Amino acid sequence: MERLQKIIASRGFCSRRQAENLITQGRVKVNGEVIKELGSSFDPNVEIQINNKELKKVEEKVYYLFNKPRLVLTTMSDPKGRPTVADYFKDSKIRLFPVGRLDYDVSGALLMTNDGEFANFVMHPRYEFRKTYQALCKGNVSKVQIKNLINGVIIDDSYKTKALYANLIKYDPKFDESIIELTIAEGKKHHVKKMLIAADIYLKKLKRTQIEFLEIKDVEIGKFRPLKFHEVKQFYGLYSSGPKKKGI
Helix, strand or coil, X not given: CEEHHHHHHHCXXXXXXXXXXXXXXXXXXXXXXXXXXXXCEECCCCCEEECCEECCCCCCCXXXXXXXXXXXXXXXXXXXXXXXXXXXXXXXXXXXXXXXXXXXXXXXXXXXXXXXXXXXXXXXXXXXXXXXXXXXXXXXXXXXXXXXXXXXXXXXXXXXXXXXXXXXXXXXXXXXEEEEEEEECCCCCCHHHHHHHHCCCEEEEEEEEEECCEECCCXXXXXXXXXXXXXXXXXXXXXXXXXXXXXX
């Protein structure tokens, strides 16, 4: 017997966390009966419907590294008709969904998959996967501001957060713009944006360049590449000895 949300995730409909939302919203049926209790367990082969459509087992699990453009929503549909990541996977015969989120106005590295358990693992806060960003900022960002990001800043009124790494890459005096790079291991909503505001850094544009060891430098904007088997395996291997964060 397995929890219903785990069965849904294993069939590739969405992550386990998203499945929990579907259950509590009353959008999931098991053997024709609506189930709203998150603790409900069933046989893994049970008949499931989501939004009155049968949920079949996943025959093939796929994983992609996608270079999301700016002004694209990290969802598979939008009632307002705005561009979504689904628009870039129209030719895929397999239902995919994004792993985690990337703001509408932020470009860069985003994982896409149909493996709900993999998505749940990568998004779980206990593992704290590293994400690296490049920020185009107004003005000449100082060493003090960079140091503040590393030592820690306060966001959301009382939460202290630190960059694992931060550095000024370039300052362009002609346009009075700086490019800084920073790596974090947390994922609160608008996390990097809030850190920069707290460090008194004026953000103009933000890009995620890396998720752990996966870099997007060879993936064009709006394009994606499949992950190799060893890359998927490496994600799990990073934490094979437990949830404690390894050195960077």
